[in-house]
Amino acid sequence: MESTIHTLQEYMLHTENITYLLIVAALIAITFFYRFLTERDDDEK
């Protein structure tokens, strides 16, 4: 993968692509995590 990176543009494109995908995955994951953390609170109410 690294050998295909020759310019700053390619580097930024590569890292930003992965980062954007990670952020989307993280936003979805944190929603489920928050649900996991607090669902028993809802039961108590």
Added chain:
Amino acid sequence: MSDEAATTGKSLLTPFNVIAGIIVIMGLFITVMRFTRGLGAVTNLSDYNPWGIWIGFDLLVGVALAAGGFVTSAAVYIFGMKKYHSAVRPAILTGFLGYAMVVVALNYDVGRPWRLPFPFIVQQGTTSLLFEVAACVALYLTVLFVEFSPAALEWLGLKRARNIIIRLTLLLTIFGVVLSTLHQSSLGALFLIAPSKLHPLWYSPYLPVYFFVSSIIAGLSMVIFESTLSHRYFKDKMDAAHLAEKDEVALGFGKAAALVLAGYFIVKLIGVSQGNGWHLLATSYGAWFLLEMLGFVALPCFLYAVGVREKNLKLIKWTAAWTVLGIIVNRLNVGLIAFNWQLPSAERYFPHWMEIGISVFLVTVGLIAFRFIVTRMPIMYAHKDYDETT
């Protein structure tokens, strides 16, 4: 204190006193060595490694673990979570003693400690991050002292002075949060100046964010950890309100810590992605990084969440201790282990036993001071002459 006489009537040769006494004598001996023969006689510091564990542990870890003061007072006085009120004074005391020990440790570490006030009175290096750290730590130590002082004033019976300071509580809390945000992040920002020295897996433009976010985790975990130890050793000093609220504090702070740890894990992952450091995970440093990330961030995050869901206080308390250890590992990684990583092993730093001795000495002095104050002043109980909600 009605039971003070009973306490003083006991033998002084308790295991804690004996061990602490030996450590203090050793510490005083090394202190004399340090200030009569210089840094070279008691440290393994060099031109390559001008910072050792007195910075990596005493300062970086000390400041992070003392964050419980601003985290707790912000939760109670700014966010109105009055149910955690009983945790404020112990957290403020821990923070105050933690910062006090940091400043004492700095006197050992800097070559000419009598020049410590110079940033304020001589040089004008206001663009330096160290100036910002020095200013914030000095101011925050003062704020913590004032925040702690009502307990001492109640003990001394100085009602008027105590009531004046109590009126400043919100102002002091806001000052504390602002100053903590600034210098906790600045300690991380210090390493931005050395991108070639810090291993790429730990180096990131987001280092200030990492340090600040992880300090909140440290603060939350330290309050649970300290509360657990206090409950074990100073239960007789706690009033009904403290005993009733301690489980609530563990559950609430555990939940907050789980969420902040999840956020921290995500921003750390984004840091690796932005630095394109994926291929480094397959190296030995990568294995160590993964251990830190999975063992000391993801694991406690999950354990806190399970503990809060199941209302398992024992799990939350053990997780708090594990997280405190994780913060120590993280700060040592950034400050020492992953720093100067490219140097040949002969040039790498390993602390002299006397450096470790001073660190142990300072932690012990902090514990002795904590015990002295908690057994005398209204830290874990409300003074009978005052409204306990203030």
